[in-house]
Amino acid sequence: MGKIGVLLLNIGSPPSYEVPAVKKYLSTFLMDKDVINLPYPLRWTLVNLLIVPRRGRASAANYEKVWIKDQGSPLNVYSKEFAAKLQTHLGSNYVVKIGMRYADPIIPQALTELAEAQVSSLILAPMFPQYAEATTGSALKEVHRLIGRMGIDIPTTSLAPFFASAAFVQPSARLIREKVGDEPIDHYLFSFHGLPESHIRKIPGCLQTDGCCFEKNACAKNCYRAQCFESATQIAESLQLQESHWSVSFQSRLGRAEWLKPSTEHSLEILARTGKKNIAIICPSFVADCIETLEEIAIGAKEEFLKNGGKNLEVVPCVNADADWVAGFADLITNHQT
Numbered sequence: 001m002g003k004i005g006v007l008l009l010n011i012g013s014p015p016s017y018e019v020p021a022v023k024k025y026l027s028t029f030l031m032d033k034d035v036i037n038l039p040y041p042l043r044w045t046l047v048n049l050l051i052v053p054r055r056g057r058a059s060a061a062n063y064e065k066v067w068i069k070d071q072g073s074p075l076n077v078y079s080k081e082f083a084a085k086l087q088t089h090l091g092s093n094y095v096v097k098i099g100m101r102y103a104d105p106i107i108p109q110a111l112t113e114l115a116e117a118q119v120s121s122l123i124l125a126p127m128f129p130q131y132a133e134a135t136t137g138s139a140l141k142e143v144h145r146l147i148g149r150m151g152i153d154i155p156t157t158s159l160a161p162f163f164a165s166a167a168f169v170q171p172s173a174r175l176i177r178e179k180v181g182d183e184p185i186d187h188y189l190f191s192f193h194g195l196p197e198s199h200i201r202k203i204p205g206c207l208q209t210d211g212c213c214f215e216k217n218a219c220a221k222n223c224y225r226a227q228c229f230e231s232a233t234q235i236a237e238s239l240q241l242q243e244s245h246w247s248v249s250f251q252s253r254l255g256r257a258e259w260l261k262p263s264t265e266h267s268l269e270i271l272a273r274t275g276k277k278n279i280a281i282i283c284p285s286f287v288a289d290c291i292e293t294l295e296e297i298a299i300g301a302k303e304e305f306l307k308n309g310g311k312n313l314e315v316v317p318c319v320n321a322d323a324d325w326v327a328g329f330a331d332l333i334t335n336h337q338t
């Protein structure tokens with residue numbers, strides 16, 4: 001029996017924090033119709049004449065704040081570290097590669113290397129705990145498109161979203177406990193990457209009421225919002241938090257469309273102004289620290305929280321290349337039916 005290929009899929013980062021590189025990356029990312037679902041002419045105009053010119057320089061400055069010197073973007077650095085440890089844990093019967101959707105190391109190169117390694121089967125592993133068309137859906141569609149175009153004939157399956165898996169929940173909870181230590185925490189805020197509400201409403205019966213995401217089988221419909229709530233619930237229960245001691249918010253809003261609520265910015269403002277001075281914030285829609293966690297939350301959100309009267313914002317690191325996370329993810333791979 002041949003080796004099993006494992007393709008770790010993620011979004012990617014620009015190759016540098018220089019403005020032209022960041023603008024090119026943003027344009028490639030935002031032109032994906034699964035990210036901005038508009039007809040091509042409108043999408044091109046919005047992205048290349050409005051969003052990228054306005055956000056390119058600021059985004060480049062934000063990347064520079066979190067860039068790891070001589071190594072690259074945090075997402076790439078932690079992803080490579082995780083892949084190397086996963087390869088070691090899985091052993092020689094597996095071949096682990098990284099395929100970024102919009103940047104190096106790109107998916108076509110990873111597929112070429114897996115084909116050259118003559119793997120007998122391939123497991124696609126989207127590194128997004130919760131399913132969304134803009135992330136998991138887009139990445140999987142691109143892989144299957146490329147497999148067809150490149151003429152690769154390898155049996156391929158996909159790893160299911162791991163939003164409630166112990167492999168993800170338990171290391172996340174442990175990292176929270178380690179980060180918080182003996183600090184008196186007034187509230188735990190689980191901040192997930194936002195999505196336009198229109199993305200959720202495409203699923204029949206989703207986002208009809210505030211409580212629909214807690215109904216039976218809501219997560220089974222691949223409802224991103226429901227899966228976010230389930231991740232937060234599982235981690236909170238692992239920490240034995242009371243319901244009043246934690247809440248969910250959504251970050252990274254872009255444009256004027258209605259996005260999932262409440263926003264992380266608004267939630268932190270309300271918490272600070274209602275006397276919650278010491279907050280722990282967790283970002284469980286990311287498995288690797290990146291610009292959204294290290295700049296948007298650990299720098300930008302923290303500054304705003306302090307301005308509104310907060311005292312301390314403990315930003316919990318992502319699972320990154322944590323040993324328990326590597327071992328748990330390896331179990332997901334080995335238990336997956338190829």
